[in-house]
Structures are given as C-alpha cells and as structure tokens.
Amino acid sequence: MKTFNLCIAALFAALTAVLTQLAIPIGPVPITLGTFSVFLAGALLGAKLGAISQAVYVLLGVVGVPVFSGFKGGFGVLMGPTGGYIAGYILAAWLVGYITKRHGNKIYILILAMLAGYFAYTTAGTCWYMFSIKTGFIEALMVCVVPFILGDALKIVLAATLAYQLRPILKNHLR
Numbered sequence: 001m002k003t004f005n006l007c008i009a010a011l012f013a014a015l016t017a018v019l020t021q022l023a024i025p026i027g028p029v030p031i032t033l034g035t036f037s038v039f040l041a042g043a044l045l046g047a048k049l050g051a052i053s054q055a056v057y058v059l060l061g062v063v064g065v066p067v068f069s070g071f072k073g074g075f076g077v078l079m080g081p082t083g084g085y086i087a088g089y090i091l092a093a094w095l096v097g098y099i100t101k102r103h104g105n106k107i108y109i110l111i112l113a114m115l116a117g118y119f120a121y122t123t124a125g126t127c128w129y130m131f132s133i134k135t136g137f138i139e140a141l142m143v144c145v146v147p148f149i150l151g152d153a154l155k156i157v158l159a160a161t162l163a164y165q166l167r168p169i170l171k172n173h174l175r
Helices: 003-021 034-062 075-079 083-103 107-133 137-144 146-170
Strands: none
Touching: 003 034, 034 075, 034 083, 034 107, 034 146, 075 083, 083 107, 107 137, 107 146, 137 146
C-alpha cells in the first residue's frame, strides 16, 4: 500500500474523531457529524481504504484514545449502547466505497451509496442497541433512528455533493 494511501486513511480516521466531537447529546445516542466523515471516506477512498480509515478510528477508541463522542474511549464504549453504530462505521464506509467504485461518480449514485451505508450502520447500531439495552424494536427506532432522519439526510446530500467535487481530484492519487 502506498504511503499516500496510508496517510489519507489516517487523515480520515482523524477527521472522524474530530467530527464525532461535534455532538448534540439528545439521549443515549448523540447527534454527531461523524457519519459525514464516514460517507466521505467511503466515497473518496473506496471500499478497502475507506473501511481501513474507519477501522483505525474504532481501534484508536477501543485502546482508550478519547475519539468517541464526548471525548470517550475504551472497549466499554464499544460494548455500550452506541457500540453498534461505532462498529457500523467500518461497514458503512466499505459499502459506500464498493457501490461508488462499481457504479461511478454520478451524484445520484453517491447519494444511493450513502443511503445504503446509512441503512447498514443504522441497522447494526439499532440491533446492538436493542441487545445491549434489552428493548424492543419500536422503542429502539424511536430513540435511535427517528430523531436522526432529517439530519442524516442532510449529511448525505452534503457529503455526496462534496464527494462529487473531490473524487475527480483524488482519483489520480488513490490507486
């Protein structure tokens, strides 16, 4: 793997760590900008490198670096109610990268890829939340999904627009 690729993956891990701190605590699952970075990582870096960037972010948090929302870190956060969302970042970045690599740089493809990533990480996170809190499906949706729909849609549109502009610039550097 080229040095440039490793550096840019590290930068996206750092970007996720920074954007995750921009949070609004509305309950057990805060509103953050972390997913904006996840969507960009997948769309700009591709499946493998995008997933690696988010795996680095997760691993940093697991070993105790305070990169998770609210400057938290440690394995306990990953095992807590939001752990499925955090782990889902890896899957979401991979899926966005996979879809965009196969289907191109059209804005609607980027939006659909990010929607797929959103559903993947939301499913993983909500299932883990239900398991860890021992709650039902409807209750989990009302706490973990419904309050975030509008903001997540806005993040997807903004991330897709930015990725659409940046992909042609980065494509020659990422191979």
